[in-house]
Amino acid sequence: MELRLTDNLKIVFFLIILFSTGSSEHDVDWNFCGRWRHGSGSLQLSINLSTGCKNLSLSANESTLSVSGRITAQCMRSDVITLDKYVPDPKNDTYFCVYWEPLLDQLKLEVGETNLTLCWPANTRESCCTDLSYGANTLKSDYGIFDGAVKTDPLHTPLQTAYNFNTRHTQCAELCALAVQGSNIKNMPKKSETNAEHPCAYKSEVELKDDATRYNVVSPISRGVSSEAATMVHIPPAVKKHPNKSSKVSVTFYQNNSLFQDGYKEVKVIDEVVEITVENEVIVNLSEPIRINFHHDIVLKGHSRRCVSWDTRKDPFLVNWSVVGCETKQIGSKHTECLCNHLTYFAVLVELEPRPVRHLLALTAITSLGCAVSFISCIALIIYLCRKKKRPKEQSMPIHLGLAVSLAFLCLLFFLTGVLANVGEDSVCTWVGPLLHYALLSSFMWMGVEVFHTFWLVQVVFRPSPKTYMWNLVGFVVPAVPVVILVSIGDIYGVREVKPFDDPSNPYRMCWMATNHKALLAHCFTTMTVLAILVSSGFVMLFLVYRKIRHRDEWKQNRVAFFSIWGLSCLFGTTWGLAFLNSEPIADIILFLFCILNSFQGFFLMLRFYMLDWMRKQADGSNLVSTSSGSTKQQMLPTKEKS
Incomplete structure (x- = not known):
């Protein structure tokens, strides 16, 4: 009797640890990593995802790794993918990680050394599905998942067939605010002060006149005590193509640059992403370029940086950065000026490794x-x-x-x-x-x-x-x-x-x-x-x-x-x-x-x-x-x- 009571207390204590380890309030991102013990035969991935915010389940058996649940805002997917070419040695246990980014509504799986996008990035809504907490576990088996960890916190669970996680709704605007906490971004404006549709963006509009006036638009987010450390956009008169027609330039500053980071492991967006558009017009080949001054964190020597623009002609839903039409001027290790002859999204990319080769x-x-x-x-x-x-x-x-x-x-x-x-x-x-x-x-x-x-x-x-x-x-x-x-x-x-x-x-x-x-x-x-x-x-x-x-x-x-x-x-x-x-x-x-x-x-x-x-x-x-x-x-x- 005493032995059974002691075992029950251990289980209760163990579950308390799991709940406290696996959950955190308002997760901006979330990941689970573990090792999959499988057989030596053919391996496959089973995907069964639907919209909602209820749960996420990761399970595995001798031949199949399954990702299922109701966690996405727009993505619905039911598919089976062969993993043989992604697993280098099927005779040994396979390390894998699942990444969930609620602001992007994106779910990714890393198996071996390959990243698979299970749900592609999508425009977020007012409500995001986040705050995943560890749910009920399943029985031990000969095949399954072990050495599980949420972010960097190990769960200390034995080999089991499934890990289940509960989710809940959170306002996306709150996640955007949390994304910049702990950084050197200061003087954050309130969301009510901007009119951007995206919860992670701040928008300014400028009415162009018929004279030769140059306009300066400053980001409401400054990286320091003074506004001089904020991103600044210089709009030349050449942007106004029709003298007798009113033109309104919209400048949107995206504070959460991870929205544009997906698919680029060797490079990193190091500052805000700036979108510049003119209503109902396509502006290219400007006689005088747009000048954007980015103030960012220090870029170490050996890591090149360059100004890029988002080429939306190939696929408007996928990030495709291009250096065409932009000139880069490096002004110190914390300041980069971009001169571009067209209007779209602009950013500064820093090369991590390997560094691209000129010529x-x-x-x-x-x-x-x-x-x-x-x-x-x-x-x-x-x-x-x-x-x-x-x-x-x-x-x-x-x-x-x-x-x-x-x-x-x-x-x-x-x-x-x-x-x-x-x-x-x-x-x-x-x-x-x-x-x-x-x-x-x-x-x-x-x-x-x-x-x-x-x-x-x-x-x-x-x-x-x-x-x-x-x-x-x-x-x-x-x-x-x-x-x-x-x-x-x-x-x-x-x-x-x-x-x-x-x-x-x-x-x-x-x-x-x-x-x-x-x-x-x-x-x-x-x-x-x-x-x-x-x-x-x-x-x-x-x-x-x-x-x-x-x-x-x-x-x-x-x-x-x-x-x-x-x-x-x-x-x-x-x-x-x-x-x-x-x-x-x-x-x-x-x-x-x-x-x-x-x-x-x-x-x-x-x-x-x-x-x-x-x-x-x-x-x-x-x-x-x-x-x-x-x-x-x-x-x-x-x-x-x-x-």
Whole structure:
């Protein structure tokens, strides 16, 4: 009896905790995350949503994850979706999250690493469905949901088949007020002071006169003590198209910018969204632009920002930001001015990651051309080196040959990666990505071998260098080890999208590492670590070689000095060090130099060897280059040391 009473008290206490954890007054947004334990067969999502404000139920069994209830204002949906392509490993438990945004009337599901919109954003009404509280649970089962959490609060429940949540109505205007609480927005006007239809908007109207008057419209929401920190719109006389017709300009300030945030994970709207319209008119190609001054939170260096407008021509119900027709002026880290030649919605987007690339089309063309030329040059260089390899004194030939082979493989794959990613399916990149990563690491390793071999010949003059098979082991076998490990881990390689600055909605696809957290760590611990070691050792070796040979009479000739340093820079991979200098305001210049120098690296190497051979013939038996190979030892050492 006492045991049963104790168990009942535990259950009551447990339910009190659940109710207090799972509910909060006037939730601006809400989410539930958990792990779905399912079978290893085919998986599917069942959706059954209707209008009203009563409940939301999340349930799961061996094969189906279900989202049902009456929670939306306008969305009604009954559907079954196959989840096999969204679940990377059906043998393991799947992590998922459900997001509800009452102001948008939007319901989203994140399963694996994919976001599915179950109910699309819609215009809100006066009443919003929010304040979800934990309801009655269900019995434990072999399959279901566990490790559930509402926002960041764990529910501490065992594996069960369903989680049920109760809802209630709340005024949308109250949610809008709560959305800005806790921020640095001050001097909020009362809703009665504006005439906007949307509960999260504040509207001002200006009657344009026939004179050349310029009008300034200030947002009623200021971000500071004075109104100078508020968003300001400057309306030029050019907006009035018909002199004899009255024109009324409406300027609406949306304080809750999450209304326009959906679908953009890599960017963020950092201030108010401003809508500017003229009644019954479409205003485009203004002779004098509209100027909008946004005062926002500090934007850190490395995160670009740009002025955008909402292109309503594609779909007026979906957010489609475009930079066309707007010019961006960055005035400090907290102030951005937008100059736009048309009227619509305007905002400032800040890039989170990855940052869009300016001049992507030109950079892609340069890289493709460079890789094609380098591949052909490396093939010619391989033939050239194979002929010279027959000479017994050429200790550096196998190393130069290994570098040429790895660079040829790298250039070929990099030239084809864009074609394979766009023409083939995503599964193609699961094997092209590892091959490209291996080719890059192999090229870095051979450049490192060049550095070490040069150091060996310059410093250890009277001892033979290691055998050729040792260099092949380091250059071709060692790079395969981390690639094989990463492939066995899984979810590392795939399609990488590089977004152009002028059109982020049309990214360039290539096979490389994916954009998840595991791939980022793999990139840092393999590629970037090897590159940092290579570049630092390359610069050190260039300095040591310069000190060793700077007093040679023949090195004092300008062309000899140029080809020595330039050629060794190619061999030692120092040009790849530009990757660490990609920062504003010289980011564009560095990026162009990086693409040109590294994509044409195979061509530069071929040119180096041919030029050294040509200079040898011109020297006519001088000590500049005593053999036709341009071997490292004979180029680096003074005459007395070679003898």
